[in-house]
Amino acid sequence: MPLPNRTLTAMGLRASLLQATWNYERQQGIGWAWALQPALERLYPDPARRAERLAAHTAYFNTQPTVASVTLGAAAALEEQLATGGAADADAIARVKSVLGASLAAVGDRLFWFTLRPFAACVGIALVLLGAGWGAAALWLTYNAVHQPVRLLGVRWGYVAGPAIVAGPLRGRLETLTGALARAGALVLGVVMAALMVPGGQPSPAGFQMLLAGGLALGLFTAPRSRPSPTEWALMVGSAALVIGWRR
Amino acid sequence: MTARILALVLLGGLAALDATPVAQTMLFQPLVTASLVGLLFGQWLLAVKVGLVLQVFAACTMPVGSRTPEDYATGGVIGAGTAVLLATALPFSLAHEASAFAGVAAGLVSATLGVPLVKWQRRRNEGLSRWCEDAVRAGDLGAPGKAAAAGIAMAFGIAVVFCALFLGAGILLLTPLVRSHSIALAHAWTIAQPLWLGIGLAHLLSAFVQRRFMRAALFGVGLVVGWILLLVVA
Numbered sequence: 001m002p003l004p005n006r007t008l009t010a011m012g013l014r015a016s017l018l019q020a021t022w023n024y025e026r027q028q029g030i031g032w033a034w035a036l037q038p039a040l041e042r043l044y045p046d047p048a049r050r051a052e053r054l055a056a057h058t059a060y061f062n063t064q065p066t067v068a069s070v071t072l073g074a075a076a077a078l079e080e081q082l083a084t085g086g087a088a089d090a091d092a093i094a095r096v097k098s099v100l101g102a103s104l105a106a107v108g109d110r111l112f113w114f115t116l117r118p119f120a121a122c123v124g125i126a127l128v129l130l131g132a133g134w135g136a137a138a139l140w141l142t143y144n145a146v147h148q149p150v151r152l153l154g155v156r157w158g159y160v161a162g163p164a165i166v167a168g169p170l171r172g173r174l175e176t177l178t179g180a181l182a183r184a185g186a187l188v189l190g191v192v193m194a195a196l197m198v199p200g201g202q203p204s205p206a207g208f209q210m211l212l213a214g215g216l217a218l219g220l221f222t223a224p225r226s227r228p229s230p231t232e233w234a235l236m237v238g239s240a241a242l243v244i245g246w247r248r
Numbered sequence: 249m250t251a252r253i254l255a256l257v258l259l260g261g262l263a264a265l266d267a268t269p270v271a272q273t274m275l276f277q278p279l280v281t282a283s284l285v286g287l288l289f290g291q292w293l294l295a296v297k298v299g300l301v302l303q304v305f306a307a308c309t310m311p312v313g314s315r316t317p318e319d320y321a322t323g324g325v326i327g328a329g330t331a332v333l334l335a336t337a338l339p340f341s342l343a344h345e346a347s348a349f350a351g352v353a354a355g356l357v358s359a360t361l362g363v364p365l366v367k368w369q370r371r372r373n374e375g376l377s378r379w380c381e382d383a384v385r386a387g388d389l390g391a392p393g394k395a396a397a398a399g400i401a402m403a404f405g406i407a408v409v410f411c412a413l414f415l416g417a418g419i420l421l422l423t424p425l426v427r428s429h430s431i432a433l434a435h436a437w438t439i440a441q442p443l444w445l446g447i448g449l450a451h452l453l454s455a456f457v458q459r460r461f462m463r464a465a466l467f468g469v470g471l472v473v474g475w476i477l478l479l480v481v482a
Contacts, residue, residue: 016271021380021399023373030377030399033384034392051387058381058392065272113310117274118452121307124279128296136283136299143274185456186463189449190470196445198475201482208442215446222447223454230308230451231318234356237443238349238436245436246429 003039003076008159010038011076012152015069027062032072039076043083053079056090063101064108067174069151071100073158074165096163103166111178116146119185126188129195146177252288253333253415259284260325260411261404267321268311268366269403278302278324278355285328294335294344295328298351301441302327304448305356308455316370319362320355322407322414327355329411330418334426337419346426346433349440354418362410369406373399 018031036057044050063071075097081088124139132138158165165171196212197204204212215237222233263276274280282299286292306320331351335344376395383391426433457463 017269017396017400019272020269020396020403021373021376022268023370023377025374026377030380030392030395033380034396037389037392047387047389051384051389054389054392055381055384058377058384109310114455118307118455120274121277121279121303122452124277125300125303128279128300133292135296136277136280139277139279140274147273182456182458183463183466186453186467187470189453189456190467190472191474192449193467193471194474194478196442198478198482201478207438211439211442212446215443216450216453217446218443219447219450220454223451229318230305230448231356231360233447234305234444235360237447238353238356238440241436241440241443242349242353242433244439245434246432248432248435 003042003080003159005156007038007042008073008076008155009152011035011072012069012155014038015065015072015151015155018065018068026058026060028065028068029058029061032061032068033057035068035072036075036079039079043079053082053090056094059094061097061101063105064112066112066147066150067104067108067154068101069154070158070165070170071097071104073155074100074161074163075158076155077159077162100163100166104171107171107174107178111174111181112147115178115181115185116143119181119188122185122188122192126192126195129192129199131200255288256285256325256329257408257411257415259288260322260329261408263321263325264319264407265400265404267319269400276321276324278306278320278327281321281324282328285325285332289332289336291332291335294348294351295332297348297441298328298331298355299324301352301444301448302355302359304445304452305359308448308451316363316367318359319366320359322362322411323355323359326358326411326414326418327351329415330354330422333415333419334422337423338427338430340430342430342434343426345437346430349433349437350418350422350426352440352444354414354422358410358414358418361414365406365410369403372402 014035018028018035021030022028033054037054040050040053044053075093078088078093078096082090082093120139120142123142124135127138128135157170161168197209259281263281266273266276279299282295282302283292286295302320302324306324309317309320311317328351331347334347334350376398380391380395453467457467
């Protein structure tokens with residue numbers, strides 16, 4: 001009997017705590033086992049067998065946390081095969097889990113960390129600079145408009161498609177969304193720069209504009225380098241400004 | 249005031265939970281937490297001024313791979329909290345700008361100092377995960393849930409204590425400094441604010457454009473159209 005929607009929803013909700021015990025040894029392993037537990041409870045009535053499968057899932061696992069839902073669904077489909085004597089075996093499940101996690105992490109990192117998060121931040125910043133008091137709410141809503149559906153519905157997508165999901169249309173759709181958000185992000189960032197240079201329709205002081213341009217040039221020069229990090233640059237610039245401010 | 253300060257450190261704990269252990273809804277982003285801090289203390293403009301600078305750096309700090317990124321969850325709360333607490337204690341206009349500089353500096357320093365704390369917490373979680381596997385093998389099927397609850401409680405507790413200690417120490421050290429050197433700090437803010445925004449926005453631009461002409465052109469379109477519209481509409 002296929003897993004009911006209630007079980008898949010419970011897995012999606014539990015996926016929110018995937019990183020509750022994140023650590024260097026198993027990374028998301030324990031959170032993964034806890035998220036998969038509703039499926040294991042339905043598939044394995046024997047507590048000893050269930051404990052064995054749950055223990056196997058506490059092993060190392062890591063992926064981008066939002067798209068982990070898709071991998072959870074695919075793993076539940078394989079566990080169902082194993083429980084009903086189908087083609088899957090325990091080793092194959094561990095391998096597929098690892099491959100799916102790595103493969104979806106590549107797409108998920110690009111979409112959620114490198115693109116959607118900066119895009120949502122730019123939307124929030126632009127609105128605040130344009131005088132809207134709800135910029136922070138817009139940031140939160142923009143991110144969650146994509147994050148929550150993928151987290152909650154991703155389990156079903158993965159369960160229905162199984163491990164083949166990684167080669168299916170989902171990957172292409174997520175990549176298309178990433179490209180569209182990056183283009184929209186560049187556009188919004190242009191508006192942010194304009195709002196900084198002519199706030200409320202009045203040009204900023206020349207000194208502000210020159211320093212902004214200087215910061216932009218320094219940032220573009222340092223962006224391709226991983227060290228010093230942007231925060232370290234910010235600390236250095238802040239220290240230099242403090243010294244100059246003190247001397248004036 | 250005590251209730252507000254308590255709410256501030258609890259917000260630090262909630263932000264730390266949202267950053268990694270629970271949900272990752274971006275409630276922890278500095279612009280969001282700074283807006284909440286500003287509403288809490290009735291200093292929304294100042295808090296958001298600090299939050300904007302911290303936000304551009306938080307947005308270009310990626311939690312990817314083995315690198316532990318700077319902790320802007322507590323950093324955002326501490327930065328905005330420091331600024332509003334200083335401005336509440338010293339309500340004159342130069343102190344407002346000086347407080348903004350001190351707030352951003354406190355936010356950046358606490359975000360950096362939060363990294364070893366996050367690493368320590370993750371090492372503690374290793375013991376928790378080993379215990380969990382042993383307990384599951386012994387037949388305790390509730391162990392993953394208990395481990396998750398313990399991990400969440402630890403993350404919340406550590407963040408609350410870190411925020412309380414950092415805010416307390418920051419206010420003690422910075423209040424006399426802002427009181428006696430507000431002009432120098434206000435000058436520093438005038439210089440640092442555009443530089444900070446420029447550096448952070450350049451990193452975001454680089455992440456979006458990735459050497460693609462079309463995306464760079466879209467940035468230009470946004471800049472020019474935004475400029476014209478702002479001049480004409482306002």
